[in-house]
Amino acid sequence: MAFSYQENQLYIEDIPVLSLMQQYGSPCYFYSNAVLQQRWVAFTTALQDYPHQICYAVKANSNLALLRLLAKQGAGFDVVSGGELARVITASGDPTRCVFSGVGKCIAEIRAALQASIGCFNVESREELQQIEAQAAALGIQAPIALRINPNIDANTHPYITTGIKTSKFGVSEQEACALYRLAAQSPHLKIEGIACHLGSQLTTLSPFLEALAAESIHLKHIDIGGGLGIAYNQESVPTPQAYGQAIIKKLAGRDPALRLIIEPGRALIGQAGILVTRVEYLKTNLDHHFAIVDAGMTELLRPALYQAEQRIGSVIQKPYLPEKKYDVVGPICESSDFLGKNRLLQIEGGDYLVVYDCGAYGFSMSSQYNTRPRCAEVFVQGKQSTLIRRREPLERSWMDELQQDGSVVDLDG
Ligand code: LLP
Numbered sequence: 001m002a003f004s005y006q007e008n009q010l011y012i013e014d015i016p017v018l019s020l021m022q023q024y025g026s027p028c029y030f031y032s033n034a035v036l037q038q039r040w041v042a043f044t045t046a047l048q049d050y051p052h053q054i055c056y057a058v059k060a061n062s063n064l065a066l067l068r069l070l071a072k073q074g075a076g077f078d079v080v081s082g083g084e085l086a087r088v089i090t091a092s093g094d095p096t097r098c099v100f101s102g103v104g105k106c107i108a109e110i111r112a113a114l115q116a117s118i119g120c121f122n123v124e125s126r127e128e129l130q131q132i133e134a135q136a137a138a139l140g141i142q143a144p145i146a147l148r149i150n151p152n153i154d155a156n157t158h159p160y161i162t163t164g165i166k167t168s169k170f171g172v173s174e175q176e177a178c179a180l181y182r183l184a185a186q187s188p189h190l191k192i193e194g195i196a197c198h199l200g201s202q203l204t205t206l207s208p209f210l211e212a213l214a215a216e217s218i219h220l221k222h223i224d225i226g227g228g229l230g231i232a233y234n235q236e237s238v239p240t241p242q243a244y245g246q247a248i249i250k251k252l253a254g255r256d257p258a259l260r261l262i263i264e265p266g267r268a269l270i271g272q273a274g275i276l277v278t279r280v281e282y283l284k285t286n287l288d289h290h291f292a293i294v295d296a297g298m299t300e301l302l303r304p305a306l307y308q309a310e311q312r313i314g315s316v317i318q319k320p321y322l323p324e325k326k327y328d329v330v331g332p333i334c335e336s337s338d339f340l341g342k343n344r345l346l347q348i349e350g351g352d353y354l355v356v357y358d359c360g361a362y363g364f365s366m367s368s369q370y371n372t373r374p375r376c377a378e379v380f381v382q383g384k385q386s387t388l389i390r391r392r393e394p395l396e397r398s399w400m401d402e403l404q405q406d407g408s409v410v411d412l413d414g
Pocket of ligand 1: 057060078101197198226227228229264265266267268303361362
């Protein structure tokens with residue numbers, strides 16, 4: 001158990017969280033190496049009997065130390081911006097094992113990706129296909145492409161999905177896809193690699209394409225089913241990577257054995273590895289409503305404010321002798337939507353530390369500096385060892401790119 005209580009003290013692996021907070025300050029993100037490794041192994045063993053590539057969705061958590069760790073294990077990456085690609089390269093990730101997703105890749109990003117020899121563009125519109133072709137032609141090379149299909153199905157009905165289907169801005173319609181493949185097949189600057197969708201449940205809808213394209217001698221080398229496998233934020237039942245992998249392989253049975261499977265997990269790989277720890281600054285009661293005001297908020301963890309996401313909250317030191325009350329755990333930001341959890345039964349007092357679980361994915365990566373709050377630190381934990389993998393931002397960072405009226409930079413020394 002990577003997160004466990006020993007004599008009422010929360011430990012992450014072999015270190016008491018309280019001692020980490022004394023060392024690194026509050027608020028702070030912590031990641032467990034054991035959980036990340038365990039999830040990585042779960043995915044790789046689930047797919048070991050099928051040719052595959054796991055492309056970690058960088059958007060979930062793009063810290064260089066984590067990317068480096070995954071790159072060392074042989075991960076590929078799903079990137080959605082030139083910035084994410086640059087991060088992967090900086091972390092010694094292999095660009096040829098990268099897929100580039102996203103509806104709005106700009107020319108500079110397309111060129112950077114071509115120059116880095118990325119594995120595949122997941123193309124999301126006709127105009128984008130034409131832009132990629134034009135840029136590849138200008139560079140005198142071939143761009144590897146897959147079309148991302150938007151099958152327009154209700155993801156919520158499928159057991160493998162806990163996140164909602166994306167709005168229709170993603171992908172190209174089934175109707176348009178065949179015509180675009182034909183277009184790509186005729187271009188000397190485009191190389192058809194595969195087909196992509198975002199959710200495993202959409203796999204079935206890709207089958208007719210494989211047949212239709214094969215009939216036209218357009219052969220695909222891979223099938224990319226995206227990410228979207230959930231985690232149990234609140235004891236929901238979600239498939240394990242093993243069950244997910246098996247279900248997919250079963251659906252691929254009988255296909256060309258050379259057809260490689262690509263998956264793009266983000267949340268399911270890193271989500272459960274991370275926690276956010278925050279200090280209770282004040283308790284207050286307005287009439288009969290209790291608030292725990294903590295030093296992290298929507299700037300550190302946006303998911304509750306943005307999606308009304310419910311993530312488990314507990315005490316770093318359990319104090320069974322305190323009265324149990326229902327608290328809204330709120331941050332210091334001047335927004336009513338700034339909360340980490342509502343109606344949480346807690347036994348706490350001012351100065352305590354609270355832990356928010358399952359923060360490894362879409363936690364730090366969605367954090368902001370709103371209210372001029374420097375972004376918090378991130379720490380990696382392995383057994384008895386902790387490593388700072390992102391410093392707490394110095395306050396001056398908030399305005400160092402802002403200019404004075406005469407165009408000069410602000411003198412940081414005053
Ligand atoms: N591949 C594609 C094409 C995607 O759009 C996404 C996520 C992923 C992979 C990774 O999905 P995952 O395995 O992590 O579910 N900020 C939201 C989640 C947004 C997901 C966007 N796309 C949240 O905090 O829940």
